[in-house]
Amino acid sequence: MMNDIAQNIEKVLNEIPDNIQLVAVSKTKPVEVIKEAYDAGFRIFGENRVQELIEKQPQLPDDIRWHMIGHLQTNKVKYIASFVDMIESVDSLKLLNTINKEAEKANRQIDCLLQFHIAQEESKYGFRIEEVEEMLSSDILKQLPYIRLKGVMGMGTFTDDQNVLIAEFSYLKSLYDKLKENFFGSDSAFKEVSMGMSGDYKLAIREGSTMIRLGTSIFGRRSSCQIV
Ligand SMILES: *Cc1c(COP(=O)(O)O)cnc(C)c1O
Numbered sequence: 001m002m003n004d005i006a007q008n009i010e011k012v013l014n015e016i017p018d019n020i021q022l023v024a025v026s027k028t029k030p031v032e033v034i035k036e037a038y039d040a041g042f043r044i045f046g047e048n049r050v051q052e053l054i055e056k057q058p059q060l061p062d063d064i065r066w067h068m069i070g071h072l073q074t075n076k077v078k079y080i081a082s083f084v085d086m087i088e089s090v091d092s093l094k095l096l097n098t099i100n101k102e103a104e105k106a107n108r109q110i111d112c113l114l115q116f117h118i119a120q121e122e123s124k125y126g127f128r129i130e131e132v133e134e135m136l137s138s139d140i141l142k143q144l145p146y147i148r149l150k151g152v153m154g155m156g157t158f159t160d161d162q163n164v165l166i167a168e169f170s171y172l173k174s175l176y177d178k179l180k181e182n183f184f185g186s187d188s189a190f191k192e193v194s195m196g197m198s199g200d201y202k203l204a205i206r207e208g209s210t211m212i213r214l215g216t217s218i219f220g221r222r223s224s225c226q227i228v
Contacts, residue, residue, distance in 0.1 A: 006040030008218045020205060023067050025215030027052060028222045031059045046213050050076040057083060069213055071125045074098040086111040088153045088194055091125045093135055096147060103146035110146065113153040113194055116175055118168040120157045129175055136183045151192030152176045156200055165200050169207035
């Protein structure tokens with residue numbers, strides 16, 4: 001008999017196209033709960049705080065692919081560089097430089113997404129497109145061999161207004177298309193558009209998402225006051 005979490009994952013996987021990656025956002029959830037999803041065969045989990053991630057990671061199997069999805073301070077990169085599968089929340093050149101340096105020390109390449117600010121809320125982190133275009137126009141990536149840029153990430157506004165969300169998601173997809181065309185034409189690794197959470201992932205997929213990050217619809221509601 002399947003447990004609830006396994007069933008929730010199964011249900012989501014059945015309703016999304018095969019080429020969409022699901023990241024199960026396990027923030028605030030204990031390792032026992034993550035283990036249930038793991039035992040059902042699921043491997044990709046997202047956390048938004050370094051402290052929580054480094055507490056959970058050693059208690060769980062090594063073949064879990066951990067995605068860092070929350071704002072990451074440069075002085076904390078060193079704690080996750082040896083094992084993190086992808087950093088989705090890269091929001092500055094300074095952070096990219098630090099990830100490169102720590103990845104080199106760990107003797108591995110780290111997959112990263114460039115996070116863009118697409119929501120109306122002030123508080124959300126992310127690049128502006130001009131910053132990224134300037135960065136990529138310079139030779140900077142050649143100096144960051146331990147980084148592999150795999151695409152873009154963004155969070156929509158916390159709203160029920162579908163039109164607002166559609167506009168934000170299609171904007172992020174258009175940023176991805178522009179970067180792909182101008183800077184990554186021959187780089188097949190640059191292919192991800194990470195957008196869509198429990199409340200809006202169907203819309204996000206319609207607007208071109210390749211990676212959805214679901215917490216609530218897999219693990220249930222988070223009880224704490226932590227919002228993101
Ligand atoms: C918490 C969080 C999610 C998942 O949110 P749900 O609404 O519970 O699906 C997705 N992305 C980021 C960056 C988050 O912090």
